[in-house]
Amino acid sequence: MASVELEGLELRYPNGVQAVRGLSLAVADGEFLVLLGPSGCGKSTLLRLVAGLEAPDAGEIRIGGERVNERPPQRRDVAMVFQNYALYPHMTVRANLAFPLRMRRLPRAQIARRVQDTARALGLEALLDRRPGELSGGQRQRVAMGRALVREPAVFLMDEPLSNLDARLRLQVRGEIAELQRRLGVTTLYVTHDQVEAMSLGQRVAVLRAGTIQQLGAPERLYERPANLFVAAFLGTPPMNVFRVALEGAGSAPVLRLGAARVPVPALAAAPAYAGLRPEAFRLAARYPELPAVEVRAAVVERLGPEQVVWFDAPAAAVDPLAAADTPAPRMAARLPPAPALAPGESLDLAFEPAAVHWFDAGGRALARPGT
Amino acid sequence: MRRTLTTGLRHAALLVSAAAFLAPVAFLVVGSFKPEGRILADAGSWRAFFPAHWTLDNYRDVFARVDFVRFLLNSLLINGAMVLSGLAVNSLAAYALARLRWAGRPFVLGLVLATLVVPFEAIAVPLFYGLSAIGWRDDWSVQVVPFVANPLSIWLFYVFFAGLPRELEEAARVDGAGVLRTFLTVVVPNARAAFATVAIVTLLFYWGMYLWPLLMTAGPHARPLPLAIATFYTLPPLRWGDILAFGTLMVAPVLLLFILFQRAFVRGVAATGIKG
Amino acid sequence: MSGAARRAPGARREAAAGLLFALPALLGLALFVLGPFLFAVAVSFTDLHLGSPLPVHFVGLRAYRRLFEDPVFLRALVNNAGFALVVVPVQTAAALALALLLDRPSRLRGLYRTLFFMPVVFPLSLVSVVWVLLYAPGPEGTVNALMHWLSLGHWRARDFLHDPALALPALMLTSVWQGLGFQMIVLLAGLQEIPAERYEAARVDGAGAWARFRHVTLPGLRNPLVFVVLITSVLAFRLFDQVRIMTHGGPDYATTTLIYEAVRAAFDRGNVARGAAISVVFFVVVLGVALVQRRLVRERRELA
Numbered sequence: 018m019a020s021v022e023l024e025g026l027e028l029r030y031p032n033g034v035q036a037v038r039g040l041s042l043a044v045a046d047g048e049f050l051v052l053l054g055p056s057g058c059g060k061s062t063l064l065r066l067v068a069g070l071e072a073p074d075a076g077e078i079r080i081g082g083e084r085v086n087e088r089p090p091q092r093r094d095v096a097m098v099f100q101n102y103a104l105y106p107h108m109t110v111r112a113n114l115a116f117p118l119r120m121r122r123l124p125r126a127q128i129a130r131r132v133q134d135t136a137r138a139l140g141l142e143a144l145l146d147r148r149p150g151e152l153s154g155g156q157r158q159r160v161a162m163g164r165a166l167v168r169e170p171a172v173f174l175m176d177e178p179l180s181n182l183d184a185r186l187r188l189q190v191r192g193e194i195a196e197l198q199r200r201l202g203v204t205t206l207y208v209t210h211d212q213v214e215a216m217s218l219g220q221r222v223a224v225l226r227a228g229t230i231q232q233l234g235a236p237e238r239l240y241e242r243p244a245n246l247f248v249a250a251f252l253g254t255p256p257m258n259v260f261r262v263a264l265e266g267a268g269s270a271p272v273l274r275l276g277a278a279r280v281p282v283p284a285l286a287a288a289p290a291y292a293g294l295r296p297e298a299f300r301l302a303a304r305y306p307e308l309p310a311v312e313v314r315a316a317v318v319e320r321l322g323p324e325q326v327v328w329f330d331a332p333a334a335a336v337d338p339l340a341a342a343d344t345p346a347p348r349m350a351a352r353l354p355p356a357p358a359l360a361p362g363e364s365l366d367l368a369f370e371p372a373a374v375h376w377f378d379a380g381g382r383a384l385a386r387p388g389t
Numbered sequence: 390m391r392r393t394l395t396t397g398l399r400h401a402a403l404l405v406s407a408a409a410f411l412a413p414v415a416f417l418v419v420g421s422f423k424p425e426g427r428i429l430a431d432a433g434s435w436r437a438f439f440p441a442h443w444t445l446d447n448y449r450d451v452f453a454r455v456d457f458v459r460f461l462l463n464s465l466l467i468n469g470a471m472v473l474s475g476l477a478v479n480s481l482a483a484y485a486l487a488r489l490r491w492a493g494r495p496f497v498l499g500l501v502l503a504t505l506v507v508p509f510e511a512i513a514v515p516l517f518y519g520l521s522a523i524g525w526r527d528d529w530s531v532q533v534v535p536f537v538a539n540p541l542s543i544w545l546f547y548v549f550f551a552g553l554p555r556e557l558e559e560a561a562r563v564d565g566a567g568v569l570r571t572f573l574t575v576v577v578p579n580a581r582a583a584f585a586t587v588a589i590v591t592l593l594f595y596w597g598m599y600l601w602p603l604l605m606t607a608g609p610h611a612r613p614l615p616l617a618i619a620t621f622y623t624l625p626p627l628r629w630g631d632i633l634a635f636g637t638l639m640v641a642p643v644l645l646l647f648i649l650f651q652r653a654f655v656r657g658v659a660a661t662g663i664k665g
Numbered sequence: 666m667s668g669a670a671r672r673a674p675g676a677r678r679e680a681a682a683g684l685l686f687a688l689p690a691l692l693g694l695a696l697f698v699l700g701p702f703l704f705a706v707a708v709s710f711t712d713l714h715l716g717s718p719l720p721v722h723f724v725g726l727r728a729y730r731r732l733f734e735d736p737v738f739l740r741a742l743v744n745n746a747g748f749a750l751v752v753v754p755v756q757t758a759a760a761l762a763l764a765l766l767l768d769r770p771s772r773l774r775g776l777y778r779t780l781f782f783m784p785v786v787f788p789l790s791l792v793s794v795v796w797v798l799l800y801a802p803g804p805e806g807t808v809n810a811l812m813h814w815l816s817l818g819h820w821r822a823r824d825f826l827h828d829p830a831l832a833l834p835a836l837m838l839t840s841v842w843q844g845l846g847f848q849m850i851v852l853l854a855g856l857q858e859i860p861a862e863r864y865e866a867a868r869v870d871g872a873g874a875w876a877r878f879r880h881v882t883l884p885g886l887r888n889p890l891v892f893v894v895l896i897t898s899v900l901a902f903r904l905f906d907q908v909r910i911m912t913h914g915g916p917d918y919a920t921t922t923l924i925y926e927a928v929r930a931a932f933d934r935g936n937v938a939r940g941a942a943i944s945v946v947f948f949v950v951v952l953g954v955a956l957v958q959r960r961l962v963r964e965r966r967e968l969a
Contacts, residue, residue: 072676089562089567090562091567095563097559100556103557104560105578105579106579107579116566121565168564403766403777406781407781410783410842416798416799433805433806433807434805478690482691485683489680490676490680491680491683491687500699506952507702507948508899510905510924511702511944512702512944513924514927514943515705515941519701538693538694543690569682572686593785597789597790599789599906600928615788618794619790619794619909633795639791647786648779658847659854
């Protein structure tokens with residue numbers, strides 16, 4: 018068991034892509050930390066840096082307080098689960114599990130015992146003499162986990178370990194991983210692009226974009242207090258509705274305008290340029306007459322069972338924060354209770370709590386709401 | 390109707406071609422069992438391919454006239470050493486080129502690509518001068534060492550290694566294996582097809598080599614089979630039966646090998662053609 | 666991947682391992698391919714005589730000038746070129762024809778493939794000796810008898826290997842017999858890489874057998890075909906074993922070749938410069954053929 022500290026890491030690939038820039042991160046001993054981000058954000062590279070499969074151009078990597086930059090992978094005491102599992106196809110499951118122990122020259126009897134224990138813990142006992150080619154996807158995934166676990170490593174690295182499983186199995190294995198990690202208490206770095214995986218597994222989640230950490234914190238904190246537009250938009254489906262804040266009247270205080278609704282801008286650290294509303298912040302105005310409301314026309318209605326998602330033409334200058342600067346977003350979304358059922362073309366009044374509005378400055382940074 | 394006709398024509402064409410390809414081989418094998426007097430006499434008729442009288446005299450003659458076993462052992466030693474050392478040397482080099490980061494990599498890769506187009510015949514005579522000057526000739530090692538490093542073998546291995554998923558080796562590194570260990574325990578077992586291809590292609594291209602032993606050997610003691618059949622042919626008296634027996638004896642093991650590992654041969658040749 | 670700022674973990678070990686792994690092959694290629702070639706180029710510009718006590722002089726292109734004034738050498742070049750001009754198209758077409766005949770599932774395919782490929786595992790020296798016998802002069806010689814039968818009795822028995830007009834063609838036939846199977850296997854593998862849907866699409870689009878061959882098979886076979894043409898051309902210029910065993914370059918230099926002349930020079934110990942110069946000329950010819958092939962393949966890729 019060990020903590021992992023990354024300090025000022027830089028990595029530029031020979032093709033000029035800056036995969037990691039000035040990145041620092043501390044993972045506590047025993048913590049489960051998820052690296053979340055879109056593809057190409059540098060999250061897998063970060064994992065490979067910790068494993069020793071890549072070398073940083075600058076910065077320091079410490080495991081258990083010791084600098085490991087110069088150590089090759091085999092001398093870092095980390096175990097890794099690869100996206101495609103990377104099981105050795107010419108070896109049986111038993112030999113795959115034994116391989117890392119053989120490399121450490123453990124006595125035979127001890128290897129056999131630990132392989133047996135790991136196999137039992139993961140329900141692999143019946144498969145020990147099969148080769149990876151004879152296993153199902155779920156079984157292979159389990160062997161890959163076993164090969165990492167059997168070493169009792171100081172740090173556990175997982176690179177999208179669930180992405181090759183079908184939806185059902187993913188749900189099941191996700192639960193198993195969470196339980197396993199809680200039981201063993203191994204420091205774990207887990208890479209994924211799936212926000213549900215990140216939110217459900219991570220004690221803390223680091224959201225990455227373009228090689229930098231956008232925000233680091235507990236999952237619910239990221240959702241409720243996104244540090245910037247990127248995090249706000251990346252977490253949540255459908256994503257947060259973001260639109261420009263308009264100034265109304267010369268010299269007067271800025272006002273948020275959404276269709277006919279007017280919301281005075283509260284006292285903030287700086288002038289807001291963007292405002293955001295999560296789709297679930299909307300409700301049907303009929304039941305909340307005291308709230309500001311906006312009349313919209315439903316364009317698409319997705320009936321999802323426990324809720325319905327209504328897409329409507331944006332009544333304000335909406336933007337897509339995940340795209341390049343200020344790309345207009347034609348539609349906004351609202352998540353509403355399943356009843357009353359709405360139909361496309363129907364017009365409806367949507368109300369929202371002024372306190373639910375997220376405020377961002379011109380650079381996309383979140384502005385603290387009054388009272389928080 | 391039309392379909393049966395074309396199918397019939399196709400089979401006829403195949404049959405005639407097969408006969409043309411088989412005839413010289415049959416001529417060789419059948420002739421080796423004929424009495425000397427019948428060989429030329431039968432050569433112009435169907436009897437060339439069907440012996441009326443079987444005899445083993447020619448085979449007895451071969452062993453009486455020359456040291457066939459020595460030639461066979463020479464060939465086995467030369468080709469065995471060439472293939473085995475070639476597999477080791479070229480696979481290691483290809484792995485270094487395909488996967489490892491080191492300073493001379495682009496230079497060596499360039500050298501391999503440049504030498505890939507140089508046929509041995511362009512080198513044979515200058516190399517003959519050079520090796521003669523230092524007095525290295527007329528033994529089995531001079532027929533092996535110059536052929537161990539082989540650009541085609543390196544290239545075939547290189548293409549194969551470059552196509553292997555990297556994750557496997559990375560997993561081995563994380564699991565605690567060093568570079569050589571990773572190569573031996575993870576890469577080699579998954580590259581058996583490449584090793585078979587390279588072994589077969591090496592054998593196919595080099596076992597019949599005639600020019601080099603002709604230049605480099607003087608007496609019979611280091612003479613391999615392909616040169617031995619040619620010198621046997623010029624050894625008076627000219628007895629065709631003996632020559633055909635010698636020829637049959639020398640190709641029999643290779644033909645057997647070919648028939649046993651036919652698929653691997655075909656795969657090897659196809660790989661050379663498609664990746665070469 | 667290198668760079669002063671960047672030190673991969675274990676980079677020094679990896680760099681050492683890389684060099685160490687490649688070292689034996691590097692030494693081999695340098696000593697036995699690059700070295701002799703550079704030696705040949707250098708020596709071809711001198712008057713070096715093995716065993717001669719005289720000092721060595723740089724004599725420029727003298728060896729090359731002598732070569733290109735030598736009718737025997739020029740004859741060798743012509744022979745090689747003629748051999749290539751006949752054997753390359755004939756052998757490629759025949760190999761393609763056989764490959765096409767075999768490119769459909771059949772129980773006998775494996776057997777045929779084995780038969781056609783069998784001569785490839787025969788050493789050329791053995792093939793040459795056997796064909797000397799097949800070309801036996803007189804009406805009882807196998808090839809003579811076959812020609813007699815095919816021509817319905819009009820063929821007069823000839824001494825192929827001693828006839829200036831027939832000796833080179835006789836070597837060609839022998840070479841085609843021995844080498845055809847190799848090309849056939851390469852082309853058959855190429856044919857099997859062409860997806861069946863492409864033929865089906867052409868059929869649906871109304872293409873007949875010829876159109877399918879012309880617009881699906883040939884374009885799909887482009888690279889294997891270029892490869893086959895390349896190695897057959899190079900093979901034509903490497904021609905040696907058959908010449909040395911079957912005709913000794915005769916009659917009257919009708920079958921002498923570049924390599925045959927190079928080896929003659931090698932055995933004539935004084936003529937180091939000539940042997941070296943022929944090797945260089947041979948190399949240049951082969952390089953030219955290879956460059957043409959590269960060009961052909963690249964152009965295709967640009968078009969695609």
